[in-house]
Each structure stands twice: as structure tokens, then as C-alpha cells.
Amino acid sequence: MSFEWLTPYHVMVEGGDSGLQPMSELCKYDPSFSVPDMQARVSNLTVQLLFGFGDGDMAPLKPYVTEELLQEFQRQAAEYAEQGRKLNVVRPAILRTEMLGFELGKGEARVHVRTQTRAVLYVTDRNGNVVDGNSTSETFESRTWVFVRGIDEKTGRVLRIDSQHCPNCGAPVNVYMSARCSHCGTLVPVAHFKWTACAVY
């Protein structure tokens, strides 16, 4: 799997991908499953992915992605570092998080979620010269995450924690909006997320 960091914007089609079941069916066998909650968590994770790559540190994503996907992220981050390249991420905002649907198979449930992001994204070299992207205008991009969970696992007590506290400085952080403490810059992940990302494209 190769991951494009500067993907071109494309207009998102409405509705689910073919072959996926609608989310309403998932809610039937897991009544506590909350679409807005998952959307919020995926938004947070998407921002963390961008900042993680920008910082060259993918470790904060560890609890939320499979080992294989984490290794892929780390391999690409290392490749950037070797080349002296840095992804600069400025004012990322998640414009939309769309549940495409889910599939069942091999004892697992997989949910496909597409995010649309707006941010200033550009790549600089060792001397700070912009070598890819644009440092003065916003880039729109969309990508699709696939999250996996054991078929028998269900959503536990629904936790709506809009505000968590920064583990570094204690400031309140709306983790669904920012993923990063506005006071000290520490990444603040959402707690209690059972789904694990196994792919992103």
C-alpha cells in the first residue's frame, strides 16, 4: 500500500460504495453504535494522522491502527526523514466525514469512512524550500479509512466525551474538533475507541 500525502481534491459522490451495507443495518445488531460518535472519532484520527506525519512521529496513532498499518506509516515517515523532507500541516479542518457503509466477513465487521479535509499542506526540504504542495493556499483532499472490529464486539456504554484534558498541561481540549491542545500543542487522542483502522487510501 502506498499512501499519498498530497492527494488531489475530487468531488465526493453521495451514498455508499457498491457492495457495502448501509449503516442502519449495523445499528440493528449493535444498537449502541453511534454514527455521529464514529464520525467525530474518525475526524480526530484524520487530523492526528496529518500531524503525526508532519512531526515524523506516528506513535500516537498506535492505539487506533493495526500494527501493519502503523508500520506502513512509520516506513513512509522514515523515508521522508531520510530525504530531508517535512510535511507541513497548517490549520487542518475536517469538512465532512461520510459513513460509506460496512461489510461482514471472516468474523469481522469493517466500516468504510471517507473524510474530506481542508488544510494548507506543503513539503519542504532541508533548507526550508517548498518542494511539493503550496504554502500559501489551502488544499482539499479526501481519503477513505477502513475500520475493523470483531463481529461479536459491540459498542459498550456510549461515551460522549466532548471535552478531555490535555495530558501535558491539563487544558481542556475538544478532541473531536482539534486533536491538538491549543495551549501547548500536545496531541490529545480520543479515549475508548474500539474500532481499529486497517487501511486508508
Ligand SMILES: [Zn+2]
Ligand atoms: Zn496542553
